[in-house]
Amino acid sequence: MRAWPGQPPRHPTSLEFRRMRILPQQRDAIVRTTTELAGVGARVHLFGSRLHDHLRGGDIDLLVQCPQPVSRPVWLAAQITARLQRALGERKIDVLLIDPATVLQPVHRVAQAEGVELTLQAQVD
DSSP: OOOOTTSOOOOOOHHHHHHOSSOHHHHHHHHHHHHHHHOTTOEEEEESGGGOTTOOOOOEEEEEEOSSOOSOHHHHHHHHHHHHHHHHOSOOEEEEEEOTTOOOOHHHHHHHHHOEEHHHHHHHO
16 A cells, blocks of 8 residues: 555554444445545545544544645535535535645644545455
8 A cells, every 4th residue: 555645554453444433335435435536546534533432423524635636625625525425414524635735734644643544444345
């Protein structure tokens, strides 16, 4: 697996996958939608409360990493969000999108450090 610039690859453990509070069908819809809209090389990570059984919260927090520059990142994030809301039901979905030109903010770094890559898991299944 290719590492994101400046980040070592993070391979989630099987325990992390068991603890995620999303269904395999939801994960597949997230990966499929992200790939369709952001391209085959895009990676999507789940972060936030959905990674922990003991935390509450219904929102789905996603970090989408695009290997190529994105001309309109806010628009792409909005498209991914809208399509996922239609596919998964009217639940709150937050999409952070970064590309090589993105100036990383603390929230990006937290998402990179704590997130579990869904694209990797979808390939394993």
